[in-house]
Amino acid sequence: MTNAFVLRLSSFVNEVGIVTHRVHFTPFDKTVEVPYGALIVEAARLAEIDINVPCGGQGRCGRCAVVVQNGNVRRRSTIRLSAADVQAGYALACQTVVEGDLEIFVPPQEEITRHLTTEKTAAKISVPFEYDWRVHQTVVKYFLHIEPPSLADNTDDLSRLERELSKCCDIRGLYAPLSVLRTLARTLRDADWRVTVVLDRGGAAPRIVDVLPGDQTYSLYGAAVDIGTTTVTVYLVDLYSGEVVEMAADYNGQIKRGEDVISRIIYASKGNGLVELQSLVAQTINKLVERTTIRHHIKPHDIYKMTIVGNSTMIHILLGLPPEQIRLTPYITTINHPPVVLANELNLNIHPQAPVDCLPGVASFMGADITAGVLSSGTHDTDKVTLFLDIGTNGEMVLGTREWLVSCACSAGPAFEGAGVYHGMRATTGAIEEVYINSQTYEPTYRVIGGGKPRGLCGSGLISLLAEMFITGVTDKAGNINLTLPTPRVRQGEHGPEYVIVWASESDTGEDIVITKPDIDNLLRAKAAIYAGYVVLAHSVGMTLKDVEQMLIGGSFGQYLNIEKAIQIGLLPDLPWDRFHFLGNTAARGAYMALLRREAREEIAAIAKKMTYLELAADNTFNEQFMAALFLPHTDMTQFRSVQKLLNGAE
């Protein structure tokens, strides 16, 4: 064993005589010393070796498998590993306990492929309302010519600046932070008393963000940020014109520490997890900010205001607030209306004194992404009965009009994001995004993102596949695969009945791409949770889904949703197609609106206060409705007359 790198988890450990073991990692050739009973994943972290734990270390995803080449371990769980795998030495790093000196091989970790669709839509955003920065914007710049002091007029520097601001712009009661005061004397004199004052008028008292030499009023920038569990989106906004001048999006850097919010919460609850996750998302935002500012030929420090939306877990983690209670009954956040903080408090690399405004949410599973979505979709401002839906890892929905708003969140799970499905994957290169099945031969045709060989199926591909399997009779209403069909594509697999979409010879991975009965059950549970949510919301206000006059769908997933297929599996209610509208990233758009106008910011707070949140865990009818929806498309076919008609026609 090479001892080039021997680090200790804690020197205390040895001093008190606890037994420790050395763990040597290949191919890195790093050795660490850990106490008996430590997890392999903890040893790896100590050795600064990155092992992906998409499920947050719960032993559910199987992605953290390593090979124990030598030494004693105890496997607490071997889920996702076959007997042969275990025989070959595989062990889940997050579930395997060190019980002796070890030799561990870490397989190459899957890199996240960059293929994001939001960047494409950059050009589409236009200023969504009348906008005059002088009137609507809280962050402003003023160019001042301040009178230099003399023995006869020895007022202090800040008072001189205040005097001028009150004269020129009627601004009084200024607050100046130490950071500004510490450079004020120098700046005023170096600039010969001609300075640009950047002011934040968003709080109780106008606050000086910075004092810059000379006239720098020629530009003023802000940023709107949407922190998705999967994707982070940044809009760079010209605060004079109100236009989005650049946009960038990328995977949330937290993904490797958990794919869904629950995994992130679990990860955040352990050791230094919260600090690490905070840092990862801040780094993601900083990287995206840098990308937009480089393209626009400005500096990140030229951004003087940031508005952020995200679900409550994402916002808690960004603010460094422990999110544990979000997933524990009765599901309580620390705060739904966070205070405005400064960029430097969160290690965000824009102007350090820039206000960072995390928009308000409603509950643990009804965050600012949804209140912002309600704002930008106009759900709160219409006479039509509107159902607003944002399907991502969770399914959050709001039913309402100008007069009232009710909302709920369904733990749909990440099935539609490709997780929990054996050949599921994200909507990146190699993902099948659409499938058709020949009703005679049961042969599929499909479309692959990027056009190459397929590697798996993304959410829209899964919906389309499931709908086709149901319509063509490959499955029955309950999702059972009919093994009697005259095609080799249906067969008994290791995990039960399965349907082969791609033969190994045509797949990028060299193995068959299949959908199994457990996969179908996962998808049914996900869509049933969402559909049950619609019904509970409607019932709560004495309506049925037929009363919905428009259905607005936000989230990037929505953009690739085939309405017909989604209705066929019962994911969307059976309404005339013209009532559906796909709005794209409604969360980011809401953040953008709140960034621009003080009134929009106030509106979103009013939305958050006005919205009634139904906690489904406390709702008995939800479970009934969920059970009733666990079929294709539903047990009650009167709710899906268009699908019934199709099936009748097919018969």
Place this chain on the structure above:
Amino acid sequence: MTNAFVLRLSSFVNEVGIVTHRVHFTPFDKTVEVPYGALIVEAARLAEIDINVPCGGQGRCGRCAVVVQNGNVRRRSTIRLSAADVQAGYALACQTVVEGDLEIFVPPQEEITRHLTTEKTAAKISVPFEYDWRVHQTVVKYFLHIEPPSLADNTDDLSRLERELSKCCDIRGLYAPLSVLRTLARTLRDADWRVTVVLDRGGAAPRIVDVLPGDQTYSLYGAAVDIGTTTVTVYLVDLYSGEVVEMAADYNGQIKRGEDVISRIIYASKGNGLVELQSLVAQTINKLVERTTIRHHIKPHDIYKMTIVGNSTMIHILLGLPPEQIRLTPYITTINHPPVVLANELNLNIHPQAPVDCLPGVASFMGADITAGVLSSGTHDTDKVTLFLDIGTNGEMVLGTREWLVSCACSAGPAFEGAGVYHGMRATTGAIEEVYINSQTYEPTYRVIGGGKPRGLCGSGLISLLAEMFITGVTDKAGNINLTLPTPRVRQGEHGPEYVIVWASESDTGEDIVITKPDIDNLLRAKAAIYAGYVVLAHSVGMTLKDVEQMLIGGSFGQYLNIEKAIQIGLLPDLPWDRFHFLGNTAARGAYMALLRREAREEIAAIAKKMTYLELAADNTFNEQFMAALFLPHTDMTQFRSVQKLLNGAE
């Protein structure tokens, strides 16, 4: 040369080929590498060797002398060094340039002896006005029993706390900083929803300082701090009873970087000087806070509010604001009314979220120590024409009544603090504090602080000596020593005529303790500046000094001042003795009052706004008055009739 410690000033230096030299310091055996042309004091700082520079590195005090044992240097100045000293290798570290590899011996640095008088007065402070913390105090504690959440009531943690506060105490619109939010969920649940909320009601919105488990309302502490240029004083205050429960004082840790404000400003302007000085004063405060809290059996973190006074330079440095402009015409501060900041912003080791309130001043040389002194002396709240004086390193004075206040500051220099006088010293053990001279034999008798052998003279000793020399004819009105007197105690010395107070055989230092003509001139300039200040103030409101109905003297120096002697040299105006009142540390007492009562805090802001400040640099009559006062006691003896009478009697 030992290379155990080789540090580089900047690795850049060598990379670009600039010539560097090694400087080896004994007895420390440390070596550093510095560029050609660096100062020895810079090399010492790099080597982390402490060399005292009381004058701030101006080459005026001579205290930073080191011995160059080997190597080439260039002495920019050798003031305070004799030819023999230079011959022996002595050089001023702050004025000597490295021009080759050096071998430097650093003599032992003088430690500041601890003998402070303020600690003695601890018992004397009583609550200075009616005080009921419920009404007057801005920082309060509330014990709350918060309703635990349920599925039916899933309001967020902060809102639950707010709801309870509004119910029990009618407090609304709360601001909760991230530091509080980050532990809120845990604290509420660990404490079973019974918590003590510490609230700061001093700002626009009530701010949560901390949330503590259980009922911790049994005590509440604050601290009042006076940052003197020489001495820092801390009062630990029970905010329930209003009493000062402990007091501690010590030298300002900045002293070794400059004895007076000007030296400190110069030091702060160089390199990392400001950060270093800030850290030194913060350390001094922290040490004193710790001393008081240990005695009182509490923790520094139990202090939830701090009020600070000091002159404008001390406050600028504490806040990390560059003080350069304070000493440059037209003498402009960055800010006279600093914002309230948090303890952790200044590295003050009390509760990190405690508000730290630096009280307002008026101008560069009229700081919060004086506005606080006006408050606590009652100068602003009397019908009597009052002259308030605070003599320290500077002489600041205020003339006024309930209706008006005028003020000025005289750069008296530190002569009365023992500096600028050859055998001058601070009022510590070994200082002569009182002298009498026999008018027949010219033999002195004296009293020494601590009772041992004398080492020099402190301020009150110098005043008493000067008065006696004048009254007994050892000097004339102009301060010239009469060398014809029949005593060996008057003689021609190296620096001109001198009078021997202590013979070498009786002194602690083994050398004669003398006062020289240059010493006397320094003292005359100091007292003349102060007297001229009185006159200018009185004239500015159409009065003479005879109109002064009471004279209030603040500052620890005042406590040891002999009125009779001070009048005889013309330091105090010739008023009936019963008009003089010594008030002790009026600055600290003002800070203490503002700590307790919101109204007192508002009063001090009103004082700062109301007070007219006369800039003596812009005043022609000041110079005339100064010249007229450069005599014992004054050229115009009609202003000193009591002294005239004494002299007439003596004749």
